[in-house]
Every structure is written in C-alpha cells, then in structure tokens.
Amino acid sequence: MVEVRNTQRELRRLRVRLIVAMLVVVACFGLLLARFAWLQIHRYETFHAQAEDNRIALVPVPPSRGLIYDRNGVLLAENVSAYTLELSPKRIGYAKLDETIDALSEIVEITPLERRRFRRLAAEARTADSVPIKVRLTDEEVARLAVLRFRYPGVEIRARLFRNYPLGQSAVHVLGYIGRISPDDKRRFDEREIGSRYAGSTHTGKIGVELSYEEQLHGRPGAEEVEVSAGGRVVRSLSHTPPVPGSNLILSIDIRLQKLAEDLYGDRRGALVAIEPKTGDVLAMVSAPAFDPNLFIDGIDTQTWRGLNEDPDTPMLNRPLRGTYPPGSTYKPFMALAALTTGARAPGDTISDPGYFMLGKHRFRDSRPGGHGTVDLRKSIVVSSDTYYYKLAYEMGVDRIHAFMKPWGFGQLTGIDLPHETTGILPSTEWKMRRYKRRWIPGETPSVGIGQGYNAFTILQLAHATATLANDGVVMKPHVVRMIEDPDTRQQRPTVSEPTRRIQMHEDHLALVKSAMVDVNRFGTSRRVFADAEYVTAGKTGTSQVIGIRQNERYDAKRVAERHRDHSLYIAFAPADEPKIAIAAIVENGGFGAQAAAPLVRALLDYYLTGKLPEGYPDNALPTLPDEPDLRDIPESIEPETVETAAESETP
Numbered sequence: 096m097v098e099v100r101n102t103q104r105e106l107r108r109l110r111v112r113l114i115v116a117m118l119v120v121v122a123c124f125g126l127l128l129a130r131f132a133w134l135q136i137h138r139y140e141t142f143h144a145q146a147e148d149n150r151i152a153l154v155p156v157p158p159s160r161g162l163i164y165d166r167n168g169v170l171l172a173e174n175v176s177a178y179t180l181e182l183s184p185k186r187i188g189y190a191k192l193d194e195t196i197d198a199l200s201e202i203v204e205i206t207p208l209e210r211r212r213f214r215r216l217a218a219e220a221r222t223a224d225s226v227p228i229k230v231r232l233t234d235e236e237v238a239r240l241a242v243l244r245f246r247y248p249g250v251e252i253r254a255r256l257f258r259n260y261p262l263g264q265s266a267v268h269v270l271g272y273i274g275r276i277s278p279d280d281k282r283r284f285d286e287r288e289i290g291s292r293y294a295g296s297t298h299t300g301k302i303g304v305e306l307s308y309e310e311q312l313h314g315r316p317g318a319e320e321v322e323v324s325a326g327g328r329v330v331r332s333l334s335h336t337p338p339v340p341g342s343n344l345i346l347s348i349d350i351r352l353q354k355l356a357e358d359l360y361g362d363r364r365g366a367l368v369a370i371e372p373k374t375g376d377v378l379a380m381v382s383a384p385a386f387d388p389n390l391f392i393d394g395i396d397t398q399t400w401r402g403l404n405e406d407p408d409t410p411m412l413n414r415p416l417r418g419t420y421p422p423g424s425t426y427k428p429f430m431a432l433a434a435l436t437t438g439a440r441a442p443g444d445t446i447s448d449p450g451y452f453m454l455g456k457h458r459f460r461d462s463r464p465g466g467h468g469t470v471d472l473r474k475s476i477v478v479s480s481d482t483y484y485y486k487l488a489y490e491m492g493v494d495r496i497h498a499f500m501k502p503w504g505f506g507q508l509t510g511i512d513l514p515h516e517t518t519g520i521l522p523s524t525e526w527k528m529r530r531y532k533r534r535w536i537p538g539e540t541p542s543v544g545i546g547q548g549y550n551a552f553t554i555l556q557l558a559h560a561t562a563t564l565a566n567d568g569v570v571m572k573p574h575v576v577r578m579i580e581d582p583d584t585r586q587q588r589p590t591v592s593e594p595t596r597r598i599q600m601h602e603d604h605l606a607l608v609k610s611a612m613v614d615v616n617r618f619g620t621s622r623r624v625f626a627d628a629e630y631v632t633a634g635k636t637g638t639s640q641v642i643g644i645r646q647n648e649r650y651d652a653k654r655v656a657e658r659h660r661d662h663s664l665y666i667a668f669a670p671a672d673e674p675k676i677a678i679a680a681i682v683e684n685g686g687f688g689a690q691a692a693a694p695l696v697r698a699l700l701d702y703y704l705t706g707k708l709p710e711g712y713p714d715n716a717l718p719t720l721p722d723e724p725d726l727r728d729i730p731e732s733i734e735p736e737t738v739e740t741a742a743e744s745e746t747p
Contacts, residue, residue, distance in 0.1 A: 151333065152321055155295030158314030159256060159582075161341030163270060163304065165350040166376070166577060168721040171270055172305070174256040178232040180240060181225040184217050186249035192217075195247055196228065202243055203236045205229055212394045219278060225251055230393050258298065258392050262718060264385040266353050268413040269346070269377075269513070269575050271303020272388035292316065301391065302413075304344060304575060307514050311579055314341035343580040345587065347376035351717040352703055356381045358716065359695050359709070364683040366414035368558035368573075369699065372674045375562070375571030375591060377511070378703075380555075382414040415558075416511070419519045419551040420681055423637030424479045424688065425666045426546030428608050429560065430487060431472055433499040435604040439491050442607055445471045452485035452541060459485045459541050462638075476611035477619040479636065481545050488544025493535060496543060497523040502598050503560040504570075505552050511573045512590065519556060522549035547640060557666060558679035565633070565668035565677045567605060568598040609633055613671050621665070624693045630704050631671040634696070636688030637664030660684040665692035669700050676703055 163172035180203065187195050196205060196213075205228060213228040232240070232252070240252055258273050276299050284290040293299070294316045300306035317338035322331050356367050360383035367381040386403055403411050412418060434440035450466030452459040461467075461481040467474070475483035488496060501507060506521025520526070522543060524535040542548035555573065563570050572595075578587040612633035616625040620636040639662045663685030668677040678696050685691030701707040708714070 154319045154321055156317035156319055156336075156338050157256075157295040157297075158316055158338035159340040160258060160273070160298075160314065161312040161582065162343045163312075164343065164345050165348050165353075166346060166378075167349065167351075169350045169718050171260065171262060171266065171346070171348075171350065173259050173261060175259045176254060177230065177257055178237050179227045179253050179255050180229040180232060180236075181227045181251045181253055182213070182217075183225045183249040183251070185224075187247075195250065198247065199228075199240075199250065202239050203229060203232070208396050212396065216275065216394065219275075225253070227393075230255075231257065255297075260388045262350065262354070263389065264387045265357060265718075266348055266350060266380070267303070267385045267388045268382040268416070269303055269348060269380050270388065271305035272301055272391045273298045273305050274301045274391050275394060298392070302515070303513060304346070307512055308344055308576060308579075312341040312344065315339040340582045343582055344576050345578040345580060346575055347371070347374075347378065347577045348380070348575060349378045349703075351720075352699060353379040353381065354717050355702055355708070355712075356695070356699055357383065357385070358712070359698055360384075360682075363685065363691070364408055364414075365681050365685070365692075366418055366554040367678065367680040367695070367699075368415045368555050369676055369678045369703075370558050370562040370573055372562040372566040372571070372668065372677050375573045376577060377573050377575045378676060379699075380415050380575065382412065382416075382418075384408050384410040386410045413513075413515070415554045416513060417515060417517045417553070419517065419553055420662060420664075421548075421550050421639035422546040422552055422557055423639035423662070423664050424481075424546060425557060425635050425637035425664050425679070426544075426550065427476055427479065427484055428564065428612055428635055428666075429500060429503060429505075430484055430496070430544055431476055431608050431611070432564075432600060432604060433491065433496060434472065434487055435607070436499060436600055437491065437495060439487060439495075440472055442472055442604075445469050446483055446486060448480050448482040450482065452482050452489075454485075454489065454538055454541060457538060473607065473611045473614070476608065476635065477614045479615075479620050484544035485541040486544075489537070489541050491544075493540050493543055494523050494525075497521055497526075502570075503563060504556050505550075505560060507556070509555055509559050509573050511555065512576055516555070517553060519553050520549055520551040546637065554679050554681055557664075558677060561666045561668060561679050562674075562677035563598065564605075564609070565674035568600050570596050570598065609671065616667075621689045621693045624689055624697050628697070628701075630669055630700070632667050632669040632700060633671040633674075634665060634667035634693070636693055637666070638662070638686070638688050639664060641684065658684055661686055663688050663691035663693075665689075665696050667693075667696050667700065669704060676700065 160174055162170065162174070165171055180199070182192065182195065184192060196210060199205060209229055213226060217226045229236075237252060240250075244250055244252065260267070260270065260272070275297055276293065280299050281290065284293055292313065292315055296313070296316065300309040300312065305312065315338060317336045319335045320333040322333060352369065356369075356379050360367075360381065363383060365381075365383050367379060368377065369379040370377055390399060431440075435442065446469075448461065448466040448468060448470045450461045450464050452461075459481070462479070466482060467478050467480045470478070470480045470483050472483075474480070500521055506519045508516050508518055522539075527533060527535050527549070539548055543550060559573050562573075572591070572593055574590055576590050578589050580587045612635055613631060615621055615636070616628070616632050616634050621634055625632055625634070641659050641661060661684070663682040664680065665688050666677075666679045668674040678699065680692045680696050682691035682695065698709045701709075
C-alpha cells in the first residue's frame with residue numbers, strides 16, 4: 096500500500112517537472128523567435144547594408160599618367176605595364192610578415208635590398224592596403240606565384256603601370272622624376288583638399304616638370320565595384336567607372352640638341368641654357384653631371400642615395416636653375432647698354448687703358464698687363480677691357496647699375512615653369528644693408544662692372560638676358576612646356592599666354608652693342624673659335640674667378656687646384672641678324688672663356704643651324720626622331736602687348 100502511494104507521488108512530480116521544462120523550452124523558443132523577428136524585420140535595413148558592404152567593395156582605379164614628348168615628338172617619359180608582388184601587413188599580421196616573406200623567397204628571389212625597402216614603405220604607409228615587395232616580375236615569376244598564392248592570405252599579384260624614362264639621365268633636371276607618395280605629400284594633398292584625386296595612386300611628381308605639371312599629368316581616378324569573398328579576394332566585377340588619364344606634355348626641349356650638349360660636357364661640370372628668342376622656348380637645359388631618374392621610381396636604395404648626395408660633383412644640383420655664378424665679362428655688353436641708356440657714356444667717348452684702374456691706393460688690374468691703349472665702347476667689348484668697365488662702374492654707382500639690370504632679369508626669378516628656381520644676387524646698397532647690416536663701400540663697385548664682386552646669377556638668367564638682347568629688348572617668359580595635349584581628343588593648348596614687355600632702348604645703342612658682339616667673334620676674344628663659321632654669330636666670352644688673387648700675385652692655373660680654377664663662360668645668339676637661338680654656357684673651372692665654353696657653344700650652333708655634328712661624333716648617338724613628321728607647333732613669335740621702360744678678364 097505504501098509503495099503504491101510513493102509511486103503515484105513520484106509520477107505527479109515527474110509530470111510537474113515535464114510541464115515546467117516544456118514551458119521553459121517554449122519560452123526560450125519564443126525568445127528566439129522574437130529576436131529573430133526583431134533582427135529580420137526591425138533591423139533588416141541595417142544588417143542588409145552591412146552584409147552588402149562586406150560582400151561588395153568599391154576599389155579605386157588609378158589613372159594613367161600623361162606622357163611627355165620633346166618638341167619633335169620624341170618620347171621622354173612613358174608608362175610601362177608590369178606585375179608586382181604585394182603584401183597586406185594588416186591581413187597577414189605584422190608578427191607573421193617575416194615568416195611570409197621567407198616562404199615567398201623560396202618561390203621567387205627577394206633580395207635584402209627589397210626586404211629593407213618593403214619595411215621602410217610599410218612603416219611610411221601603415222594605412223595602405225598593400226605594399227609592394229618585388230616589382231616588375233618576370234612572366235616566369237608571375238606563373239610560379241599564381242600557382243601557390245592560395246597558400247598565403249594577404250599576398251597579391253597586381254598589374255600596375257610604372258613610369259619609365261627611356262633616355263635615362265638625358266634632360267633629367269628638366270623632366271624630374273616621380274616617387275612614392277610620402278606622408279608630407281599626403282599632408283600637402285589634404286591641405287589643398289585634393290586627397291581624393293590620389294585614391295589608389297602610389298606615386299607623384301617630385302622634381303622638374305613631373306612636379307610643376309603634376310595636376311595636368313596625374314589625371315583623375317575611376318572606381319570599380321566588385322564582389323569579394325570572405326577572405327577578401329575579388330570574385331567578380333559589378334560595375335566600372337573608368338579613370339580620366341592625365342594630359343600629355345609637349346616640351347620646348349629639342350632632345351637631340353640637349354643630348355649633344357650633354358655629350359660635349361662629358362666628365363666636366365657646368366650648365367647650359369639655349370632659348371629661342373622670339374618665343375621663350377627653352378631648347379636645351381643642361382646640368383652636368385646628371386643622374387638616372389629611373390633609380391627613384393621604385394624607391395632608391397640607401398647606398399645609391401648616399402652616393403648621389405655625397406658626390407663632390409653634386410649631380411642632384413640643378414645648376415641652370417639653382418647654381419649661381421659671377422657672370423664675368425659676359426656682363427660687359429649689358430654694362431655697355433647701361434652706359435649708353437643712362438648717358439654715362441657716349442659711343443665715341445674714349446679712355447686710356449694702361450692695364451689697371453687706380454682707386455685710392457688700390458689697383459684694379461686688367462687681364463692685359465700693358466692695357467689696350469685708347470678704348471671706346473665698341474673696342475671695350477671686342478677686346479674685353481676690364482679697365483674700361485672698372486671706371487664705368489665706379490662712375491655709375493652700384494644703384495644705377497642695379498636699376499638698369501633688374502628689368503633684364505639679373506638677380507630676379509624668370510618665372511620659368513620649373514620648381515625651386517633661385518634668385519641669385521644683383522647687388523645694391525639696400526641689398527647689402529639688408530643682407531650684411533653694413534653700408535656699401537665705393538671700392539666694391541669697380542668689380543661689379545666686370546661681372547665679379549657680389550654678382551651671382553644663374554645660367555638661366557644669363558641666357559634669358561641674352562635672348563632678350565637678341566630679341567631687341569622684347570622680354571619673353573622662358574618655359575620648357577610648349578603645349579598641353581588632351582590624351583583623348585589630341586587637342587593642344589599652348590602654355591605661353593602671358594603678354595610680353597619691351598625694355599625701351601635707343602635702336603642705335605642696341606645696334607652698336609650687337610655689332611660689337613659680332614666683332615668679338617671676328618676680331619676679338621673668340622675669333623679663332625668662329626674663324627670658319629658658316630653663319631654670323633654675336634657672342635661674348637667670360638672668365639669668372641673662383642678664389643681671390645692678391646694684388647702682387649698673378650693667376651697661374653697650373654699652380655691652382657682644379658676646383659679653384661676660373662670658370663669659363665660664353666654667351667651668343669645666331670644668326671646675328673635674325674636670331675633663332677641664344678645660348679649661355681659655363682664650364683666650371685674650365686679657364687678662359689674661349690678655351691672651354693665657346694668651343695662647346697660653337698658645336699651646338701653648328702648642329703642647330705646647319706645640321707653639322709662635331710668631327711668624330713657618332714651619327715647614331717642622338718635620339719631617333721619619329722618616322723612621321725610632328726605637327727605640334729605654336730606661333731614662332733608673340734607680339735608684345737605692353738611696353739615698359741626700364742631704366743672680367745679676357746685676353747685674345
């Protein structure tokens with residue numbers, strides 16, 4: 096009887112427990128259903144958008160960079176397609192990077208230099224999606240990596256366009272180069288609010304035309320909407336907005352003339368600028384020595400970078416734009432014009448040149464100890480009389496000289512379309528007080544008259560002034576880019592749109608100085624260099640001192656260290672009656688102007704005006720012109736719209 100009661104009690108308890116358990120299960124399922132309904136109905140839009148974001152990615156498509164040509168259509172900067180091996184540090188994990196790189200090095204060779212460069216780039220661009228470790232893979236390397244890539248999450252093979260300069264170091268200081276976008280570049284883009292234009296891009300212009308015309312060359316990015324897997328790999332493309340390629344540039348540079356000038360410099364240091372007087376087109380801009388811009392595109396290694404920066408010949412220095420030199424006797428034609436324009440001298444005025452100019456107890460020596468006898472203005476240019484210009488400068492005073500020379504561009508920015516141009520020094524009393532907090536001493540003025548003293552100009556300024564002289568005082572802004580070309584329509588627009596101005600001078604004064612410069616090459620300091628020329632050239636030799644010489648000493652190049660020897664300068668324009676080209680050149684430590692600089696300029700004039708190459712120069716050494724004639728052109732001259740009034744030692 097007791098056992099039956101206990102059994103019934105246990106069954107009742109079991110039923111209660113089952114009911115409670117069932118109610119708990121029903122309640123749990125109810126909660127799950129409620130949660131499911133809330134997520135599926137109330138939060139549907141939110142989670143659907145998140146799912147789509149995880150499944151669909153918007154990938155920026157970088158634009159193709161614009162090409163660069165010379166004035167005759169020779170390609171100077173191009174884009175070449177190649178594959179790169181790239182790693183995503185975020186997806187791989189920084190702790191596993193070395194392990195992944197070691198594994199990849201068993202498939203393709205990864206050099207210590209490439210490892211170091213990857214580390215540096217990864218540190219500089221920690222927010223980047225991927226960083227290249229090996230660029231320009233061969234087809235065999237691409238095949239090996241493609242087969243085994245599935246083993247390595249975060250490893251990608253990507254096709255990219257690379258900048259290439261097919262002529263190497265030729266015209267590098269004009270072209271410049273591109274390099275990877277640095278944190279400083281990103282900050283600059285953000286300040287200008289153009290960061291979105293560089294979505295997907297890894298490189299930007301660093302110097303030269305690549306920098307100054309970055310906005311035109313870069314283009315605008317496109318976008319591709321793609322579906323990606325859970326592992327982040329692209330499954331398929333959903334839509335595509337193509338990028339807008341950058342504009343092409345047609346330079347004013349004649350690359351054949353440029354290459355010839357570079358070859359003629361050889362191992363010598365110096366600078367040369369050739370300008371078309373009527374247009375301001377820069378035909379050649381040489382800085383010797385130079386360097387290969389292709390070294391910088393993928394990231395230059397530390398050893399090569401240190402070598403370039405520590406080289407005593409300073410190949411990275413853009414000498415025509417940033418190097419400043421005393422102009423020496425190439426300044427004398429401009430001093431002669433200053434004398435005539437200001438009335439300090441009349442054409443027939445003469446002086447007696449004993450070979451020196453005395454100021455107090457100080458003797459300013461002429462290069463010719465016995466002097467040049469009776470000297471008028473024409474003869475002062477032809478024989479390069481220092482004594483004439485010592486006396487002239489002292490009588491004019493440094494401020495009158497400054498006032499006349501400033502409109503010619505001496506000591507001023509020319510406004511050329513290249514970055515980092517320097518002003519140089521055109522001295523004046525105000526300049527010295529501002530610079531040194533000292534008054535001008537009258538004894539400092541005579542040396543200014545022969546292009547020495549505080550005078551320090553760029554070769555670009557000297558060439559610009561020479562071109563203005565050749566162009567009868569009409570000032571044309573120098574430029575290295577002639578036209579900007581739309582890559583799709585091939586429509587071209589010239590870059591020279593600013594009005595020109597004229598330095599007002601008496602025509603007879605200008606004709607006198609020009610004819611005296613012609614006589615320099617006929618009877619004067621460079622007569623031997625131009626003895627058999629097929630054209631008439633106006634020129635002026637110049638020699639500028641690098642170190643000072645005591646009054647009782649004479650300069651002897653053989654006893655002076657090579658880098659302390661005088662600089663050799665020469666300016667010229669030809670043909671003299673209808674100038675097509677004006678040149679200024681310096682050969683550093685080259686000595687007398689007719690010794691080094693003048694023969695170099697003569698060879699360039701021969702080629703440019705007659706097509707004649709120097710004896711022994713290989714016929715195939717110059718870049719090949721395109722087969723088809725290039726139709727790119729702009730007017731030969733631009734008429735001035737406004738008129739403005741602007742107030743060394745040579746021995747034949």
